[in-house]
Amino acid sequence: MDNHYKLLGIQPGASTAEIKKAFRQKAKQLHPDIAGIQHSEEMRRLIKAYEALSDVERRFEYDRIFASYANRAGFDSSQRSFHYRTWLNEQEDPASRAKLVFYELLRLNEERSIEVWRENGGLGFRMENFLERGDWMDCYFLLAEELEKRGFVFEAFKLLTVILAEEKRRVYFNLFTPEIKHYLLIMVKKKLREQVDSETWIDCMESLLGIGFSEQEEKFFKDSIANALKEIRSQ
Numbered sequence: 001m002d003n004h005y006k007l008l009g010i011q012p013g014a015s016t017a018e019i020k021k022a023f024r025q026k027a028k029q030l031h032p033d034i035a036g037i038q039h040s041e042e043m044r045r046l047i048k049a050y051e052a053l054s055d056v057e058r059r060f061e062y063d064r065i066f067a068s069y070a071n072r073a074g075f076d077s078s079q080r081s082f083h084y085r086t087w088l089n090e091q092e093d094p095a096s097r098a099k100l101v102f103y104e105l106l107r108l109n110e111e112r113s114i115e116v117w118r119e120n121g122g123l124g125f126r127m128e129n130f131l132e133r134g135d136w137m138d139c140y141f142l143l144a145e146e147l148e149k150r151g152f153v154f155e156a157f158k159l160l161t162v163i164l165a166e167e168k169r170r171v172y173f174n175l176f177t178p179e180i181k182h183y184l185l186i187m188v189k190k191k192l193r194e195q196v197d198s199e200t201w202i203d204c205m206e207s208l209l210g211i212g213f214s215e216q217e218e219k220f221f222k223d224s225i226a227n228a229l230k231e232i233r234s235q
Helices: 004-008 016-030 035-052 056-073 085-091 094-106 110-119 131-149 154-169 174-195 198-207 215-234
Strands: none
Touching: 004 016, 004 035, 004 174, 016 035, 035 056, 035 174, 056 085, 085 094, 085 198, 094 110, 094 131, 110 131, 131 154, 154 174, 154 198, 198 215
């Protein structure tokens, strides 16, 4: 079984950008016009390695399978497959911690994911600064779902508003966006108010304006702001 990391000449934990760069460099070296037709098999293996490691889910699965293969084959520790979770847990930089949050979510280790997220600042941990756009948007949605299930509605709300603001700027979720809006509206109308004070509620309602909701829904947000202001003034 091929060691894809070795084929590409990259270190375990390499970013997607590093994987792409390594592939381009190797592909140029192995191109038939340069290296000759005799290297076509090497090129095929290189493409296979790139396809496996450039996709998050496939990369995780490859690491798992290769680790099992290495153990069965009796490789020594220096030859064994890279254990992505172990490596990420050993890193302290924000990018690796963000990747660990996403990794644990994808592997259904939700409690560990939330734990790592909180350790790194919770809502103050801006994972959009460390993950690629599609990854952090997926990560925020999955994390919001798990937080909401556990009763942390305010935190789930904040993550979902970040997603919708970005979706308004440039489409990613596309046909799934109405479901996200509906999910957020249910939180707002049934769960959020009891968790926040009036000033925080006003901030929440203001964050929903201009991110893609209908005029009727925005009217509800504005009326909620007005009611909260009355509550504050009457205190």
